[in-house]
Amino acid sequence: MSSIRKSVSKLFLATVGMFLFGFALVPLYDVFCEITGLNGKVTGPTFSEYENVGNREIKIIFTTTNNDDMPWVFDSLKSQMRVKTGEQNLLNYVFTNTTNKPMIAQAIPSVSPGKGAQYFHKTECFCFEQQFLEPGESITIPLKFVIDPDLPKDISSLALGYTLFDITKDLVQKQASN
Amino acid sequence: MYLKKLTLCLTALFLAPLSFSAWDDINMTPGVNAIAQEIFGLHMTIFWICVVIGTLVLGFMIFLIIKYRKKEGVEPADFDDNPKLELTWTILFALILVGMAIPATSTMIKAYDDEEGDINILITGHQWKWQYEYMEDEVSFFSNLKTSLDARNNIAPKTETYLLEVDEPLVIPVNKRVRFLITANDVIHSWWVPDFAVKQDAIPGFINTAWTFVDEPGVYRGQCTELCGVYHGYMPIVVKAVSDSDYKDFIQGKRDLKAQQALLTEKLWETDELFAIGEEVYLKNCVACHQVNGAGIPPVFPALAGSEIVMNDKGRQVEILMEGVQGAAMQSYAEQLTEVEIAAVITYTRKAWGNDAGGDGEIVVPKEILDYKNNKL
Amino acid sequence: MSAVIEGHHDDHHHHGPAKGISRWLFTTNHKDIGSLYLWFSFIMLFIGGAMAMVIRAELFEPGSQIVSPEFYNQMVTNHGLIMVFGVIMPAFVGFANWLVPMQIGAPDMALPRLNNLSFWILPAAFGVLIATFFMEGGAPNFGWTFYAPLSTEYAPPTVTYFIFAVHIMGASSIMGSINVITTILNMRAPGMTLMKMPLFVWTWLITAYLLIAVMPVLAGAVTMMLMDIHFGTSFFKAGGGGDPVLFQHVFWFFGHPEVYIMILPAFGIVSHIIETFSRKPIFGYESMVYAIASIALLSFVVWAHHMFTVGMPIAGELFFMYSTMLIAIPTGVKVFNWLSTMFKGSLTFETPMLFAIAFVALFTIGGLSGIMLAIAPADFQYHDTYFVVAHFHYVLVPGALFSIIAGVYYWLPKWTGYMYDESMGKTHFWLSFVSVNLTFFPMHFVGLAGMPRRIPDYAMQFADYNMIVSVGAFLFGLSQLLFLYVVLKAIFYGKKATGQVWEGAKGLEWTLDSPPAYHTFETPPNLESGEAKA
Known part of the structure; x- marks a missing residue:
């Protein structure tokens, strides 16, 4: 069932990626604030x-x-x-x-x-x-x-x-x- | 009695939308200034559009339920799409939404207005009270809930303005552009007065602006609308809009009061006098946490009755009142209460609940609080 | 739910389930795990519901009633957390476990052992959450949205356990989603192309992708909280250069897709029920799929409509207002498709159909109040009032919860092999329908009139409607006890159900016996033979 293994590893990577993205939101937010003057x-x-x-x-x-x-x-x-x-x-x-x-x-x-x-x-x-x-x-x-x-x-x-x-x-x- | 009330309520539920007088209880307030009225108008427009759509959809549904219930000998159709029809209604939805977006955008632009204000007021949210500071006149005070604990505990009767009354309302002049600078001292609060259509989050470390312009003198009430801890439901807002001359009197009065209070610290005070004032101050500011009998709600709110500090450590008690306790709910009252009030409330706690007998029984006079303040500077 | 029955009646199967408690602890069978999820969700419904009853008792009349403001806040917080993470989400995962393999002709989920793990960590998570009630400082009291700094610097010490519990719930959802996606992508019966999949499978495929996209972000948010509380970082502390509003952005980046996670599977369930009882194929299958996909995509760009009052620049307000309004288009398409499915059908109104129709009607009301809330300037008046409470309860109770109830009635005979009592089911429906409206409709009024949400006591002008709301809520709570009774009665005393169960039901699961064998579709069904069209 290598196709299953492939799906799982892709999805696992996506999960890790999204977890890191959560942290990336911090600097992204600062950039966003600077551009828009938010807050x-x-x-x-x-x-x-x-x-x-x-x-x-x-x-x-x-x-x-x-x-x-x-x-x-x-x-x-x-x-x-x-x-x-x-x-x-x-x-x-x-x-x-x-x-x-x-x-x-x-x-x-x-x-x-x-x-x-x-x-x-x-x-x-x-x-x-x-x-x-x-x-x-x-x-x-x-x-x-x-x-x-x-x-x-x-x-x-x-x-x-x-x-x-x-x-x-x-x-x-x-x-x-x- | 409940049954009677319930019948009344149920009748009201179905009749209320029909009778005009009850309309206010179930709809947004039209507001007292141009922008609030504009927002109200927008709300009603969108509301009626939604009512029409809702009625059509539900009506059609009822029609389907009645018309197409299963009958002998009638075979169901078997079509399963109709691209033209689907495209048509998709476009129809888009058009309706554009129709809604246009007035919404224009109202939005009007609400965002950064013109200079005639009067600037700094509003600071605290757990659980509001502080108002008039930037032009250097007047500052706190606004606390006035409703008594007895009323909240169903012992005393509840008034018309139950939970919507404060000891010191915010006073603003009519026909002036009033700008609010809104911030918070601890957690996020939100300052909302429906009649002005102003709802702005108060965020620690940041200031937000909102503004209003009121034509009619009157009293306008609102509440905190962001969960800010235990007593979130008990920090109302009362705004009194008054004529320009009344406003000037109010500011002058606040200034005179400040001068008077400075004089009062020089006066020679009797214990009974301080005790009486202290009891009042205590009931207003302290009971929520420390309770009427001084027992507190341990471990979060410590007991004062029988407390070692309250009985035998006057210096530390003054310090706590003036500086608050780090990492605990106890805050500094140096800004909120006058020297007299602080001295009185300390005296009260040292005399009440048998603390007098158990401890050194020393009282604190206003002069000591003033000295404490001056020593700091 | 089949479990109880199979233990006694299914002696003729070769490899049936293990006996006793170890069957449930170590099971890797998708049907067993589905039942576990559903029962878990059912239990949590009563716990979360009991909390709602406490809230409504406190709000029955003005003045302090039965609990302190502190405990009230704990109730509000845990009611929200339990209903979202402990009831709606696990119930849908339970449906997915039971139905996805049966509907795509697969023998089981792709990762059976992971499946067992993702269920069993869930009771652990809620055990930790509920245990906080008995710890010093009490349970979390900062609302299910846990805005910083109320949930960090000003939180009770139990917040650390709360964070731990949220991490476990998130891990459970992510593992479940990986499983669902892997199953759907790899294990469909030959001939079942993506565009031939039943709609429930489609909604779950998209929901699972949403979960994988946003649950890790929630995990990130609570991790940042944890670091702020214990390791001296300043993600959300203004004093250290952080920003409390950042928390709201991160939270709602998770939170808005989360809302659709709780409603998309409901769309799938309701679509199947309506086509069955209309005896007509679902109208606009393709546009349904596209509508679901576009709702999912749009859900990533609307989050700040929860934050119209934080002081955003006007460009931000307008952007989030427009993007939110756009969601009305695919949602409207779905409602019209359901109505068109009923059009010229041959309708009967068994309990599942009643709940499904009520879903469409009341979800429409929730959708329309959603449009009102999207209008940013008007939202200045609606925000954080009972109008919002009315709105999201309309989409979550007669929305998501009704679809779950409808689904349970619809598939219960398939799962257990026994029919529920139809007239009791109908009684349950009418009681629920009347009381749900009695509960949530007047909330619109008190909200517009100015009652803020999350307050333990309120001003006099809100008294009448709050009493009605409370009465409605008590009635609704009691009605769900009847639901439990109907389900138990069906399992123990129900009449034997046929394999087809419903006259108009189509799909692979109906080709199986009721209850299905412990292992089904070990050889994939042949879709070309025409025995089952998805």
Whole structure:
């Protein structure tokens, strides 16, 4: 019954293939998000000097959220700004570790509406790295960004939200399992 | 009594579609703004198309059942296809669907509108309450279910707004474009107000936008629509749309309240006073998990009555209230409750259920909470 | 079901089954395994049904009734998991085991030992799942769709057992599917070309391919959950650069084809029953096959219609709306083909036919509410309300479950050799038909009026209809006890059935005795002689 053996091995390979495809969905999804701006995933710093600055004014709302029981104080100095497209802007964010133990945090950005995400270029951002703070330590870090002049005309306002996650435990767990 | 109610219900089931007054109970709300009304219209269009198709198909089926039941001497036909007919109805289905897709697409485009908002409100879903933050005015508060535990346990009577009432509704002005920035603090929630046709998932780490524009002052109610844990059914949404001047008063009132609360921490407090406030706070915020008698629901929600921390470790108790407990359901109340409320509720738990006798009986005054906060900074 | 009988009556067979419990533990016979699957599914139907009864008792009136919100969530979750993975899917695999070899003229399944294994790991999986009720933290409580992070960072500790159980169920389905495909592709009787196969075999061939395509993806999704929970990865944790919405995409990439896995074999069963009792060949055999295939293909590109409110860009919303609407075309074709089969037929209404007709009628209602749900802007109002609950119960209860019941009545005389009690069967039908509508129809109303799903208590304006729904549900639950009685009565006290059983029945299985010998078609039937047209 070699034909049966052939069918079975083909189907078995298909099963393994689909299992791997499930994992391949993770990077595929990221690519998909970047193209469509799904979920306001923000890409890294991709910025070149804009020649045609334009004089469109865009209102930007800045929100900060602490995830779950993250006890740090985390805030931006302004909650909104009106900025011109193509111009470099700066906004300071304050992080304070209010606990009595050292902690590591990660800020996760999100832009809404999602299709505006790819026009929101951050040239310097604390979200590119993790923050390590000693007990009671406080730091102020600037966010530098430019709004792409190609931002679609129907978007007159963008919101940039940061959520601060406590990743101290996750890092410890990861190191332990490695 | 059930029987009577049941008869009533059954009658209602068959009569309801006929009587106009009951229509609201069985159909989508027409909504209170243009986009909600548009979506309602779309819903009704599609609904009637489906009713017509359904009636034709079921009607034809009944006809077949009656007409072609087996009879003596009548032989069944033996055809088994008719390509022309099959092609015809396939094309017919496609045309009907195109007819549905056109209005649906136009409504969709209207619902997706990224114009700037006059007012921006950050909505954060928590297990199991909503937090509202007015971005322009730096006012922020939590909105909790107001329905009492007694009503939920069938001890107290249920009101018209049972499970749809909150202590602090979201207040928005009429005739203004209000943009909601929606996110979550823990798990995924979903913020839904049917009258605005706004249903947007609140996802931790991401913000989503939705917007509304209300012409009529009024109170609009909704609920969380994404399973978010045990008390998913107990985090309603109430939105009060008010005139512009009332809105300004509301914001001013919130600011004054903040200033007042700061003053209150300076006041000299009596234990009884704190105990009374604490009991109220406890019944509103803590009973769901820790229960009225402080027994909790171990192991998930620990008992407070007889707890070592509550009886003898004031410092740790303050810390728990302010920071929450990592990896447990207990969250930080530093943002949700005022200094007075936190001090009062701690005092209450240290005095109630015999904890007073079993422990050191120390109380906490609002000033201590304020100091805790200030020390952190 | 034949098993009980064969043990006593089939002494004349040369190699009959082994005696006692070892027959069932070690059997590699497709008929025995088919019976095991069907009985397993029947038992799980009552367990999952009991959970539904708890849900409806809690929702009988506003206010807390009999269980805590925590236990309610466990009920909702396990009701869904058991009905999907423990009732509908195993029942269809049971049908496949019994019928695929008999309908294509094969002696058994291609891989009999694998067949035994794929059944026996299934009770193990559900044993683990049900055992979580008695563990610390309670059973899974995050809904059968187990969205992260509720099912990862915020889940009870038993989630690990849940993941283990899902892995085993998946393995069972995949092995079963490999078996079905291999059998159909390699073991058809000479002369039975693909386009001559009975429709049930066709639907199962396509279903098995769907299973092989998506069950591994589900396995991948739960593996990622497991890694997030125990090994510090961040597939679905936003804090580590992951994305909780990714979970929903992966889940529904599995979940939507899964929906068709639960309905395609039903199409096959219903097609056979309608042609038999119309005494007329099925109308548009070829278009039926193409319709099934196109539904299966389309099912891979519609998944995000479950996620219209997660904040997708408008292009995504429109794409998934259009692709979902497209599914209405092949589905509509199937409904019209069934009606055309009845047209100018010679109809009789025995119990299987009654259930099959009810299937077509009520599945149409479920299909139409499906079109409404596909309209993305309107879905903003429908999403996660009882309207959705009404919709998917209409396609799964009077849809998939009715087709299973119809199939059991239709083939029971063939399997056991004994006829069921027709008037009791009809009573069972009418009770089920009335109560199923009483249960699920008012759900449309409360959903439109704004009642969210998965809540243990509700606002006052939903009270009247919820009471009706609960009464309907209790009645429906009780009616299924009658079904159990009818089946048992047929097995123990039924009248002897002929080989043909039904006047209009066509297909290879009807050329065999009732019950068929323990081993059948050891020499393939000759299709050219005209004794059986598929």
